[in-house]
Amino acid sequence: MVGHKKRGWVQAICPALLVPALLLGGSVEAAEPPTRTYVGAPVCGTCHLGKHETWSQTAHQQILRNGSLESSYINDADNSGRSDFFDGSETAITELPGGDAFADLGANAPVLGKSDQLGPLVQIGGTKYAIAYTIGGSAVQNPTVADEDMDGKILNSEAQWKQLYITKIGASHYVLPLQFNAKTGEYVPYNLSEWYDVDNLPIAETDLESPETAYERRCAGCHSTGVEVALNANGLWTMTFADMNVACEACHGPGSDHVLAPTVALKKATIVNPATLWATTDLNDDNQLSVIDDLIAQNNVCYQCHQQGTGNYGEGDGALLYPSKTKDNGEPLLFQIGQVGHEDLRGFFTISQNPNYYWGAHDANGNGMIDLVAQEEVDSNGNGILDPEEDLNHNGLWDAEKEFIAAAFNSQQGQDHANGPHAADKPYDHPCFVCHDMHKADNVHLVTANLEGIPTDTGRNTLCLICHATHGPFADLTEDDVQSDPDKVATVVKAHVKSAAFMEVGFETRCTSCHMPPTGKSAIEPAIVLNRFGQPEEVRGGDLHSHTFEPIWPGFVMQPEDFQWTDFLLVDGFQVGPMPDSCTSCHAHDPNGGSDNIVTQWAFSGHADGYGEPFNHWNAEGEVSSSCSRCHSQGGFKQLADSSDPVTGIPEYTLDSNNTHPDFTAVTAHSAIYPKVLNCNTCHEENGGGETIYDAGKVQQVAFPSGDLKTLGDSSNICMQCHQGRESGLSVEYATPGSNGYYRFINRHYFAEAAIFFGSEVHAGYEYPGKTYAEKNGFRGHEQVQRQNCIQCHLNVYTHEIDPVTGEEIVEKDHDFFPNIEDCSGCHLAADGWPLEDFDDLGRPFGFPNVDYDGSCNGAPPWVCAGDSFRHEIDGMQAKLILVMNQYAYANGLDPIMYTPGGYPYFFTASCYEGIGGCTDPVPAGSYSTFDKPLLAAAYNYHCAQDPGSGIHNYRYVMQTVYDSILNLGGAPGYMKRPN
Secondary structure, rough: OOOOOEEEEEEEHHHOOOOHHHHOOOOOOOOOOOOOOOOOOOHHHHHHHHHHHHHHHOHHHOEEEEEEOOOHOOOOOOOOOOOOOOOOOOHHHOOOOOOOHHHHHHOOOHHHHHHHEEEEEEEEEEEEOOOEEEEEEOOOOOOOHOOOOOOOOOHHHHHOOOEEEEEOOOEEEEEEEEEEEEEOOOOEEHHHHEEEEOOOOOOOHHHHHOOOOOOOHEEEEHEEEEEEEOOOOOOOHHHHHHHOOHHHHHHHOOHHHHHHHHHHHHHHHHHOOHHHOOOOOOOOOOOOHHHHHHHHHHHHHHHHOOOEEEEEOOOOOHHOOOOOEOOOOOOOOEEOOOOOOOHHHOHHHHHHHHHHHEEOOEEOOOEOOOEEEEEEOOOOOOEEEEOOOOOOOOOOEEEEEEEEEEEEEEOOOOHHHHOOOOOOOOOOOOHHHHHHOOOOOHHHHHHHEEEEEEOOOOOHHHHHHHHHHOOHOOOOHHHHHHHHHHHHHHHHHHHHHHHHOOOOOOOOOOOOHHHHOEEEEEEOOOEEEOOOOOEEEEOOOOEOOOOOOOOOOOOOOOOOOOOOHHHHHOOOOEEEEOOOOOOOOOOOOOOOOOOOHHHHHHEEEEEEEEOHHHHHOOOOOOOOOOOHHHHHHHHHHHHHHEEOOOOOEEEEEOOOOOOOOOOOOOEEEEOOOOOOOOOOOHHHHOOOOOOOOOOOOOOOEEOOOOEEEOOOOOOOHHHHHHHHOOHHHHHHHHOOOOOOOOOOOOOOOOOOHHHHHHHHHOOOOOOOOOOOOOOOOOOOOOOOOOOOOOHHOOEEEEEEEEEOOOOOOOEEEOOOOOOHHHHHHOOOOEEOEOOOOOOOHHEOOOOOOOOOOOOOOOOOOOOOOOOHHHHHHHHHHHHHHHHHHHHEEEEHHOOOEOOOOOOOOOEEEEOOOOOOOOOOOOOEEOOOOOOOOHHHHHHHHHHHHHHOOHHOOOOOHHHHHHHHHHHHHOOOOOOOOOOO
């Protein structure tokens, strides 16, 4: 078990944590005069030669490099074998990969070249800027290993992340407006607006000098060691440093006293060993000093630069962007590990409050806290609408606090780490350098090569399992197993994945694949690829891994009404799409097969919407109630399906109206990061073979709220089990009034499309005596195209490819569950005669005039005034029904009534009777409470007609119930028509 030196005792000291030369490094509580100064890495290397040699190959040593040396450059976009600055020609960036992004600059776009006088340079307009330093572009690991072609150069993908270029203008340094991305071998713009005006003309060199944009203000404090910055007499920044890069004293503190100390004991007492660093002040505000404070102090060695925010020196555009504060004389004082007065990083640095830096909003301390107020509302396509407005009674609102998700940009590993399970809030937590070794580049990302004597290998998961073996999901593993029994490790890891992710895998997955998805951007920005519906089919991760160590489930993306997937924007203080997650990073679009990946499709369906009201309504209660869990949780639905009778296939745990089966249990409403969504094993068996629960003999028949049993003979039954509603027209028929003589509203529930589909066979709506109603919609004429049930319309996609063996057209499963508009547009036009683009516009096929069911044409013949689409005709009839309901209420002494689709209980007492006495815009004034039986029946049918698919699934039945409701309340049909 990895441990570290504790306050007052030692617990399982781990050799990997201890710097050998400083094995017994002492507490910082020893006297530390503020006169310590930096001596530089070469001086450290005289005694610590081995550490110095291996450190010199790490990324920390390659952050800032001399711009005059070819070995400092990684940019070989033209694949000449040399840096684009050194291959013997001047090249406009528009001629290189990525150059299209600079096209608007025309002839003034940057030109890369080299001269004898200036060395490597970038020409902008008529001015040539010499490159003083390069930033970034370190080798992916030990340069000898990274140099795959063994040409002695680290170029393109042999390096990691990106490289930027610095020039000096006057007293200050500035980052030039181009960035080279190592992974893609392309250039991208970098702060073009600081070098070009609004007309894309170069800004004059004399006008570029600015303290706000200087490298010294933005970057210097974390890219070098022993940095001092100051404003000169002209108000421009200057800098000096002891080491050009992140060297020994950045983590161990200034070493002058250590070098001069005459004894070993004093040497140990005058230098910081991060692994044994003790806090001298309360760092977590719990009014005591403890090991937790020690851990925070140790993490601050890394956090000082691996967080985004602003230093406490200056304000606004004058603030330094790295840990700093103001001296008594007004000059900046930079944070220094080990100096007296530098114990608490919070006194030098404020974590960023810019929501662009987070997947999720955050509080003043940078902790993620999404606080949403949204109404349950759907648009005409059944997609959720985010509506932060409250109704008068706060009905239908949800207020969900969700945990920190992940940081979105570079140098934010500290913010991730502080918000995850390894944060310094428990005595057994460990600091950053348990997993990372800053002195060696043997592994990518400075991952330690050895921990507790066991070689680490993220591919074999040993880095994680050295600590996680013997307890939790890995209780069956010992440390010896981790080191010497890879088969047993693989078996246990696969079992963990099946338990946690509800899927069978045939190989040992990497812990980091699920627990460290690529959420952050250094060079590569998370992006999306759109499928044929304009919905995402692939989320491309960034190039930095999340350090919360929490899996991120797909679907954690808000999709407001006007959101376009091509956007990358903020809504109400948090980021929306594209957010990488733990699933789609691996289960992405298949470029070889040319088809959308099922997991990626599912990730953007409503079933995966981890932010959605259907999966968050019960957060405050802590569990999804037993009456709701059957459809609002994976575990609940599995209980339902698994209760299916082995002979009849009918679930035993079927709910009767207003009753819950006594053996049906509630399901815990887990936190936002837990899979409370409906994932693969909701509908599929857990054998990994793709078998559905229907194919396994479950849910063979579906019991509707009316008591009727129905089947569609395939896995459509799975859909029907939840999309049937919770009430039927019989609930209205047998309703009894309360003690006041009035009835309560009966809510059928959302998306009861299966009930509408079967119509009168399951009493979907209230059916008036003596009337006949449409039965199941057979979708006559759709037999040949096989679009007659849930699976056929919502999952199947014809590829238009012929199977060479069977000669049949290949059909694939489409798991975003969006029906395909192309399936209808071949026969159906929009109501205005244009090609069909929206299901709401679907009407009669083959150009036949639509029927004017709602009477809006006032009896005109169809060649003069044709009807509208099925959905819009229903809307028209509903508009007339609500007027008739108010006329009935007025005539019978009942309260005025109005309908609010986004707020439960939907029907509210209105401020006036709509359509009477000039009332055109009533407002709600509390839940409606004066239903008599005729008004209740009409309200039930009105609410049923609201389902977004009612115009497609069974428009005849829906219109019949609305039409009859109008007549039953005494309304005049006028020119309305009742469908046959």
